Amino acid sequence: MALVTGAARGIGKGIATSLLRAGWSVVIADIDELAGQAAAEELARLGVVEFVTLDVSDEAAVIRCLERIEEDFGQLDGLVNNAGIADPDSGPLEQLTLEAWNRWLTTSLTGSFLVSKHALRLLRESGGAIVNIASTRALQSEANTEAYAASKGGLVALTHAMAVSLGPDIRVNAVSPGWIDTRPPALQASDPLRALDHEQHSVGRVGQPEDIGALVSFLLSPEAGFITGQNLVADGGMTRQMLYAE
Template sequence: MSQGKILITGAARGLGLGMTRYFLQHDYQVLGLDIDKYALTELDEAQLPGLQLVHLDVADEQSVQTLSRLIERQFGRLTGIVNNAAISLPYHESIQQLSLVHWQRVLAVNLTGPMLICKHMANLLRPGSAIVNIGSTRAHQSEPDSEAYAAAKGGLIALTHALAVSLGPEIRVNAISPGWIDVSALQPGKNEPPPSPADHRQHPAGRVGEAEDVAALARFLLSAEAGFITGQEFIVDGGMSKRMIYLDNPAAE
């Protein structure tokens, strides 16, 4: 029996692909959106039961609005939304060299995109449904030269609690902020190396995260069992954000 129909943005590669597969395996119907035509074709050729795919730029309001009308006519109500689409590479040039075009595009996809999806899709959700925004631990911690990504993800966490207040009580809105999630096997057309043993060992949980770790929490947050949870951020990082890290010998650096 179907658990309902959910919309996942950025569904064709990386974490989004992992979550798409997870929800399909748990008897959800998935409407997957992505801007990557190659990844969409690869996923479409897999012919996964319960999956429908749409090519979409989440930062294009007209396209989002058009899709909303199409969903309403063809599918009716949704039971959940996962805002996952993002320009996921956090690094760019130094702040002195940061391109305004890059800054604006990252904010457009990573922050404006979820807002547009909620603006035009929230009315398709059944009362009691939920939205999950995929943030990042980089909303709270940074490495050099990651201003655009950090700012967008920080904004998404604030957008989450604002939406929870505005859309409640009919719709709940929460955020999941992953740390290091291994998506090396979920990148069509790319050959990325998996994490090393040292990468796993540095995590208090003993391993790097997997897409299923995020997907399982998203599934819970979309369910009626999470009916008293809204406006919250959940960190999924294997304990890394709680680990105090100092160089053993700073003078050696």
């Protein structure tokens, strides 16, 4: 079974969906209880899914979550550290408060450390794997995104450090999504993106949460047994194009 943090919506929900379709049992963990419960009820048609309310920055809550997983499932085979603050815009650097800076880093980076730390015993017992969800913003930036970029860049570095420390028992990889349209399907249909948005991608379209879910599902599987310590960019080729305004 797999634990996916921040899975009430967006990329996390897409990852949970892909894992369920691949035959995994999934625990959805999210700080948003109402959205998390709704996601679990919706996805229950695909397989065994549970919801746990979790603030990944609260170590006591993380410990309780892992204890519940052990009690309910008896094992943990995969961990996906996806929880984070989705909005990358932290405003001008001179106006970025220490409190806001810490909130970005604590949720994405420290939260991933805490959940990984307390999942290790179960993952070692199962020979499991970890996938951290970083971002192409760890590699390139827009203005006023320092806190978000730092949290995701730290997550990429944490990934290869953990892979070296935890191998050969546990594999650890990161996925860096590019532009993923995380809006509900109905909203995507009623308010479609521009043709230009899709044309900026070598594959001809903006990504969907399930694109990331498919890659995560592979990385957690035995078929990826020779892959660890890597950051796999899934962005439709967007970061490989040199784009200049005309």
